[in-house]
Amino acid sequence: MTTAELGSDSWLAARSDGARPYEGAEAYRIDVVVNGDKVGDGFTYHVVLEPGTPPQFRAGAAPGGASATLELSRTDAEAEARGERRPVIGYMRGSTKTKGATRPLYELFRLLEQ
Numbered sequence: 001m002t003t004a005e006l007g008s009d010s011w012l013a014a015r016s017d018g019a020r021p022y023e024g025a026e027a028y029r030i031d032v033v034v035n036g037d038k039v040g041d042g043f044t045y046h047v048v049l050e051p052g053t054p055p056q057f058r059a060g061a062a063p064g065g066a067s068a069t070l071e072l073s074r075t076d077a078e079a080e081a082r083g084e085r086r087p088v089i090g091y092m093r094g095s096t097k098t099k100g101a102t103r104p105l106y107e108l109f110r111l112l113e114q
Contacts, residue, residue, distance in 0.1 A: 006074070006081055007034065007043040012057040019054035022111060027051065028104035029062035031069040034077045041074055047108055055111055068100035087112050 005011045028049040036042030046062035047055050070087075072080075076095055079085035088109040090096035098105060 006078060007045065007059075009059065011081075012045055012059060015057040016054060020111060021052055021054050022049045022107065024049065024051055024107050026103075028067040028101075028107065029065070030104050030108055031061050031066040033069060033071040035071065035073050037074050049104065049107055049111075055108070066100065067104040068098065068102070070105065071097040071099075 030047045030049070031044060032047065033044050034042050043059075044061050045057055045059055046066060047057055048062075049055050070091075072090060072095065076085060076090055080087055080090075087096065091098065091105065091109065
């Protein structure tokens with residue numbers, strides 16, 4: 001996947017396709033805010049975790065609000081898309097900022113690592 005497609009509908013669909021089902025007991029909505037390196041370069045998407053189904057990556061903020069929010073730079077998002085950066089590492093190093101509950105984030109990181 002090229003970084004030019006980052007945040008597009010096809011990029012979001014590709015992230016959803018083939019993912020392992022979420023095995024948790026609770027449903028979560030996680031917003032991901034990608035800050036642009038220049039004006040108009042940022043975007044927001046959200047991840048839906050529903051028990052027994054693969055995570056769904058969708059454009060825009062989660063309707064009704066999110067359980068948690070991840071915020072990262074476009075540069076870091078592009079590195080993740082290329083497989084050069086693991087989301088959990090950005091979280092541990094503090095380059096990925098978080099808000100809200102940590103449990104949904106741990107569940108998302110676990111699914112992304114598989």
